[in-house]
Amino acid sequence: xxxxxxxxxxxxxxxxxxxxxxxxxxxxxxxxxxxxxxxxxxxxxxxxxxxxxxxxxxxxxxxxxxxxxxxxxxxxxxxxxxxxxxxxxxxxxxxxxxxxxxxxxxxxxxxxxxxxxxxxxxxxxxxxxxxxxxxxxxxxxxxxxxxxxxxxxxxxxxxxxxxxxxxxxxxxxxxxxxxxxxxxxxxxxxxxxxxxxxxxxxxxxxxxxxxxxxxxxxxxxxxxxxxxxxxxxxxxxxxxxxxxxxxxxxxxxxxxxxxxxxxxxxxxxxxxxxxxxxxxxxxxxxxxxxxxxxxxxxxxxxxxxxxxxxxxxxxxxxxxxxxxxxxxxxxxxxxxxxxxxxxxxxxxxxxxxxxxxxxxxxxxxxxxxxxxxxxxxxxxxxxxxxxxxxxxxxxxxxxxxxxxxxxxxxxxxxxxxxxxxxxxxxxxxxxxxxxxxxxxxxxxxxxxxxxxxxxxxxxxxxxxxxxxxxxxxxxxxxxxxxxxxxxxxxxxxxxxxxxxxxxxxxxxxxx
Ligand code: FAD
Numbered sequence: 001x002x003x004x005x006x007x008x009x010x011x012x013x014x015x016x017x018x019x020x021x022x023x024x025x026x027x028x029x030x031x032x033x034x035x036x037x038x039x040x041x042x043x044x045x046x047x048x049x050x051x052x053x054x055x056x057x058x059x060x061x062x063x064x065x066x067x068x069x070x071x072x073x074x075x076x077x078x079x080x081x082x083x084x085x086x087x088x089x090x091x092x093x094x095x096x097x098x099x100x101x102x103x104x105x106x107x108x109x110x111x112x113x114x115x116x117x118x119x120x121x122x123x124x125x126x127x128x129x130x131x132x133x134x135x136x137x138x139x140x141x142x143x144x145x146x147x148x149x150x151x152x153x154x155x156x157x158x159x160x161x162x163x164x165x166x167x168x169x170x171x172x173x174x175x176x177x178x179x180x181x182x183x184x185x186x187x188x189x190x191x192x193x194x195x196x197x198x199x200x201x202x203x204x205x206x207x208x209x210x211x212x213x214x215x216x217x218x219x220x221x222x223x224x225x226x227x228x229x230x231x232x233x234x235x236x237x238x239x240x241x242x243x244x245x246x247x248x249x250x251x252x253x254x255x256x257x258x259x260x261x262x263x264x265x266x267x268x269x270x271x272x273x274x275x276x277x278x279x280x281x282x283x284x285x286x287x288x289x290x291x292x293x294x295x296x297x298x299x300x301x302x303x304x305x306x307x308x309x310x311x312x313x314x315x316x317x318x319x320x321x322x323x324x325x326x327x328x329x330x331x332x333x334x335x336x337x338x339x340x341x342x343x344x345x346x347x348x349x350x351x352x353x354x355x356x357x358x359x360x361x362x363x364x365x366x367x368x369x370x371x372x373x374x375x376x377x378x379x380x381x382x383x384x385x386x387x388x389x390x391x392x393x394x395x396x397x398x399x400x401x402x403x404x405x406x407x408x409x410x411x412x413x414x415x416x417x418x419x420x421x422x423x424x425x426x427x428x429x430x431x432x433x434x435x436x437x438x439x440x441x442x443x444x445x446x447x448x449x450x451x452x453x454x455x456x457x458x459x460x461x462x463x464x465x466x467x468x469x470x471x472x473x474x475x476x477x478x479x480x481x482x483x484x485x486x487x488x489x490x491x492x493x494x495x496x497x498x499x500x501x502x503x504x505x506x507x508x509x510x511x
Contacts, residue, residue: 004372006216007037012191012205012228013221014043016053016167016355017341019174021219021362022184023067028366032183040185041178042205042213047190049171050223050342052251052322054280054287055083055267055352056162058104061155063359069177071154072510077173079282080165081263081504082147084137085456086351090271092461093406100460101141101266102351104160106134106452107486111439116455118479120436120468125483130459133483136490141265143494146503158497164267164280164287187213191222194232201335201373202228216373218337219365224325226343233334239327243399243420245296245411246275246348249322250303251289254310263500269350270309273297273409277309278349283504291324291348296411324348328391333383336376338365345391350398353448357390360446390448396425397449397457403429404461432458433466 011022022041029037064074074080085103092098108115115134118124124133131138137159140147147159178184193206204214205228220228229235241247264281275292290306297305299321307314328345332338340361346354364386368379399422402415414420428441437454458464473479 004374006369006371006373008215009037009039009217009219009369010205010213010215011039011041011219011221013223013341013343014041014171014175015049015221015223015341016171016174017223017343017358018043018219018221019171019178020063020355020358021221021340021365023174023178023182024063024359024362025366026178026182026184027067030183032181038185039178039183040187040213040215042187042189042191042207042210044190045188049168050322051167051320052249052287052289053167053349053355054164054282055278055349055355056165057352057356057359058160058162059356059359060162061157065155067174067177068181069173072507074165074173075163075283075504076508076510078163078165078169079284080163080170081281081283082265082500083162083164083280084141084147084159084266086267086269087138087141088269088271088401088457088460091269091276091401091405091407094408100129100456101131101135101138102453102456102460103131103135103137104162104452105450106455107136107489108134108482110134110451110455113475113478113482114436114438115479115482116459117436117468117473118476118483119459120464121473123476123479123483131456132490134455134486136486136493139490140493140497144262144265144500145494145497146265146500147497148503149496149498150503150506159493164282166282166287191227194228196232199335200233202232202337216336217369217376220337220339220343221341223342224346226329226339228337229329229332229334229339229343233337235334235339236330237325237327238330239325240347240395241326243395243422244326244348244402245293245415245420246291247324247326248294248299248302249289249291249324249349250299250306250319251287251322252306252310252314252317252319254286254288254313254317256285257313260501263504265500267352271405271407271412272305272309274302274411276350277306279309283501283508291350293411296409296414328388331380331384332361332387333380335380336373338383340365344387347391347394347398350401351394351449351453353394353398357387357394357448360390360448361387386446389444390446392422392424394448396422396428397453399425400429400454401457401461404458404463429463432463436465436468
């Protein structure tokens, strides 16, 4: 065996990023077979994980299925629920009752036949919201219905869905599965030092209780600290605090009033004077948090706003404040080290993109990790290009929510200052004033947010092209038939699908 071979991967950090990456790589390399690539994970027994991150994307279904975890087991052990999208409340302006839905997909694939221009022309009816015209799921969510039935196969949906989950329990489940079913070696220790080779790559990490741990390839999952990539290898950090203005979150876990209280079937995101509040329903509690800018509200007032949002029950509950550093590393992969999770970048949790990007990063590492260290430079370049693209599109997409708002408080007005808006977003928004969003805007295969996401947010926020020419988009009959079909499917599903808690209670019996 040549010493140039990559045989041992060492992951430092055991939060969602560490355990998801460990599980994904051990599964890909079939690490439980002796002689195959070995995956070791070092987790500090003293440093807690971030403990938030409860919203996911539909990709999580394929990820968990591939890892060999039963869906009913995952749902029961992580108090998980079905998430069918996000309801944005109060984002358009300061008036009460404005809301719209960002769903994951629509019933008809818009890259095949784009209904949006026809909706813009009023073909679906003048007052039908975009989400209701193209999908059944805003109606299902309003009624608290699940996206599937007890007879639907594991990980399949009658309608599309992701999950809300308990972050701590999710890491525990992945840890248990990684160690016992996938062959990951677990080391409980603090990394105290990172030793470099003469070529500047990582030779080994020093721990407090297990001496030196050697490896051929290292993955930094140490959270905001970025111990390997940032601190040891000196890769710099680009802050985006001038683009996205939030810098803190205050969170409270809220038990349900009754055992059978209904569970929200989507994330609620409610705009506030200096940020927004997320509200996520698990089976045993809600996770609620105010993401805010400390330049625009004091910490005390932010907590008071969150408590007021929750109501009387908040009085006896403890709040936790988290500082968030928005930005990204100038490189994600450097020599024999790659950062995944908060150690690589964090944009803000508005669209729950972080765990999705952890899944994407670990998939790309599994696919692209070369067998020899000599070839690492090629994977490094491809990975860095790919993830710089994905993060910059994520920044633009999240910033777009703020730019489109007509809210008037200083936080929202500051978010609309030209100097805070990336040029790429300005260009895209200008083009969508002339033409509706189309598949031609999404040429890149690894675009993080699909065309539908932009349509839901742009049209939900009331941002429409100035004018759709009468002599364009003339297949009115086809559009009418598809809009009618959406309504028919909606009526059928309302009668057919169970209430979310009722289904989860049944699933729990199998978990
Ligand atoms: P952490 O959870 O911080 O884990 C770091 C690990 O490194 C820990 O195990 C720690 O013990 C270990 N470690 C650190 N130093 C050492 C050392 N010296 N030696 C050994 N081990 C060490 N994402 C979403 O996708 N959806 C959401 O809804 C969402 N909401 C969020 C809300 C907020 C307020 C925030 C801040 C983030 C949110 N995120 C969300 C992001 C998400 O929480 C993270 O991306 C995810 O939890 C991964 O975190 P991590 O594993 O990178 O870091």
